[in-house]
Amino acid sequence: MEIIAGIDVGGTFTDVLLYHAVSGELRLAKVFSTPGAQADGLLTGLRQFEVPLAELDAVVHGTTVATNAVLERKGSRTALVTTRGFRDVLELRRRDRPTTYGLTGTYRPLVPRSLSFEVDERVDAQGNVVEPLSPATVEAVAAKLRESEVESVAICLISSHANADHERSLAHELRRLLPGVEVTASFEVCPEPGEFERAATTAANAFVRAPMSRYLGAVQERLGEQGFAKDVQVMQSSGGLIPARRGGELAVRTLLSGPAAGTVAAAAFGAAAGLPDVISCDMGGTSFDVALIPGGRPAVTAESALDYGVPIKVPMIDITTIGAGGGSLASVDRAGILQVGPESAGSDPGPACYGRGGTRPTVTDANIVLGRISADQRLGTQDGFRLDREAAVEAIRAHVAGPLGLDVTAAALAIIRFANEKMANAIRMVSVDKGHDPREFALVGFGGAGPMHVAELARAVGATTVLVPPHPGALSAYGCLIADVKYDYVTAVGTDVGECTPAVVERILADQAELGRKTLESDGFTGPDVVVEHIAEMSFSKQLYSIRVPLGSERDGWTSARLAEEFSREYLAIYNGRNPSGAIRLISLRTVVTGKRKPVKQVTAVSAERAPAGERTVVFSDGTHTVPVLRRESLRSGETLRGPLIVEQSDTTIVLPPATSAAVHENGSLIVKVAS
Structure with missing residues (x-):
């Protein structure tokens, strides 16, 4: 039986999904991350399945080690x-x-x-x-x-x-x-x-x-001590995997490891639901990561700034990250103005309601005060973890409600509205600022906190459709399960297109493809499992920025006229305007070589919890409502739900505000319609 583990280590929780290829069973573990010793949380999650590690065929890992170091x-x-x-x-x-x-x-x-x-x-x-x-x-x-x-x-x-x-x-x-x-x-x-x-x-x-290198080496060693004999695979920022033995040497390629995995999975579930144009909205405990996915393919950039003054010039999924997560701290500044984030409570001490020593209010504390999260609800699968509503109330009263002269409920609503507006602005940054209308996209809400906010975010940006995958709190771990192995090679050219002969282009692309094939062969990929895609980086003469021009799998016949034609077509598609005159430069040639892994079925994660339906009081922007509370496992394909409604599961809580409805897709996703 082929068994694969997908692992995403976040700032607050570590998510582990175990997939059994024969039975199609998907099991979930969600445990606290262990800052400074991330391998501990990873192993804690794997141990919950009680499956000998020697039986695992693959371990695929998304990590924030490199990101946090920078x-x-x-x-x-x-x-x-x-x-x-x-x-x-x-x-x-x-x-x-x-x-x-x-x-x-x-x-x-x-x-x-x-x-x-x-x-x-x-x-x-x-x-x-x-x-x-x-x-x-x-x-x-x-x-x-x-x-x-x-x-x-x-x-x-x-x-x-x-x-x-x-x-x-x-x-x-x-x-x-x-x-x-x-x-x-x-x-x-x-x-x-x-x-x-x-x-x-x-x-x-x-x-x-x-x-x-130390971290990946420690993970590989500790898994090996317990019987796992294969290479750990690591998610790259481009959305492809790389063996851990190479991940240390090319660490810069893993800077957006976890968020990239979530974007890959969001694209897959969007396509399965017939929604190729989606915007992924990953709200975890520390940050909110958003990416544009037009036509079912995440937008890729050749350069991204991880921090001010630190540009990273490697292929990366174009992800915008802001400090707005469930653990984002709320405070009132010296001017008497409410602030939410970017500072986060993380997993230690965590939000006040976690009962782990935190005393400052967070977005999660606001959600529990408003009834969107129940104090009786168990978050994650770690034993002994329950929520403390009174601690959340006291934190908001002391740090927000008192200084602003509000009651606790109004202060909690203000925290949620502030966080939502920050996240809505991030969505506009990846869509409106780049010439795309967010009303034409569906939002995919995931991360531990994402499904609580995504419907309100859709309303804020004018989107009418929201998709919540069947295991949203661990979607980045699912992205690790389905991602392919990928290598990227680039050769600088730096000449006018007219000066570059087809023979030179063919030689460069052929050398890159051959190197990629040999590398994938050493990883166990051969024949039809290997896919080659060529790309040209081109620009008009004296322009500072270049654009990526897809060349497909062909490496011969690229005359100067053909390259210029493809560049003009791509330029027009991006900028929707008349092409500037002037010489066209061929900056570099790039080849992406992919090793296709076996597909993973889109199934709902299994949970031992099957609590009966209930109801509770929840506060929304239009007032207080008594709403039904359902378990995600009780939903059936084709079923229709109407908001206001709460859906609980072990990895997250889904909030359907008033004036929304949802249909259950055959793979377990919720397709939510939001009234404008």
Whole structure:
């Protein structure tokens, strides 16, 4: 029997789904995350199934280790080595500001200037060697790195995307001279033009490489001690998987690991319900992650800023993240204005109602005060965890209601409205700001807190359809179950389209495809399980940003006229306007090679809890209602529900406000209609 475990480690909870391929059974465990020791929560969840780990055929993991290391600046002690005269590349960045009219900023590079070192060498933009790499400066830099006691080194030499020979030699020598120090070269992670973006991406990889390698190594070792003999698979930011043995070396590709998994699953459930155009809305305990999924395929960007001044130039699902989760703290600032987030209570101590030592109010506390979550309800599958409504009431009274002169119920409603407006603005950022009308999309609500808010978010942005998957609180773990293994290769070209012959394009694409096939073969994928897709990064001459032009699986016959035609078609589709005149540049060629895994059936997670239906008092914006409370397991395909209504399950609570209705899809999803 093939058994697969999908695991998502979030800021508050760790979600584990166990899928039995033969029976189609899906089992859920939801336990507290263990900050600083994420492997502990992962193993706690797996142990709840009482299935020997030796019987597992695959363990697929989404993690926030790399993300947290960058955001909290808790990575390795990292140095940057670059060409003489360019040690300030990370400080100079693009001279932008965090706010357009702001006069100050809080930018702090991952590598301080004191740990930036230079070597004598120079390659020009065409890849010609202007000055050879000096062996003497390599020795001198190695001595300085040793003296500085660095744990990791990022190498980014000028124009190495055009000729990586110097960078390759330097990396080889530093690895020889500095045993035990992690070395990352830009040609290995980001062989593309754009000096600052390439340096920032390489520095980020070096910064998180050691902690990610240690973490994945610990997970692999601890699972191995209990009988699991295969490679752990890790979710990448692009929505594809990579073996843990490579995940440490390419840690920068896992920065949006967990959110990417949820987006992959949201696209799958949207397509199954006949809703190809969806917006994924993942509200967990710490953050709200939103992504546009037009035509059933998550939008992918070649560059994204994880934090101000830290652009990451690797393929990533285009996800916008804000600090608005169930654990987001509510407070009143010195001006007497309510604030919600971005600070979060996390899992320790957690919201006040968790009874784990938290005393400050959160969005979850507001939901329990309003009756949207029951004090008797069990959240997750961890033993001994119950909610404390009185603690939530007292926290809101002391920190919000009292300072604002409101009663506790009005203060709780204000917290919910504030959080909802922040999340609605994030939805507008990924849709309206990019030329898409959110009214034409369905919202997919998931995460532990998402289904409580998604119907109200739809009303706020004008959407009329909402989809709630059958296991929304663990949808990112489900995304890990269904994702394919994926590798991405890029080669800088940097010429006008007219100067690039079909033979050159074919050679580059063929080399990339062959490398990808060999890598997938070592992972166990062959024949029809391997899918190849080519992409060209192109722009008009002197334009700063390029666009991705799909080339399909064909690698030959790409004449300059054909490339220009495909670029013009894609440009028109994106910008809906007349094409600018001027030469067209072929910036780079990219190949994505995918190893297709066996499909997973869309089934409802099994739960031991089957409590009878009941009712309770719930407060909405239009007043107080006595509403039915149903268990998710009691719903049947084709059934119609009408709000106001509460649906409970072990991983979340679904809130259907007044003027909504829902139909139960055959795979267990709820398709909610929201009156405008």
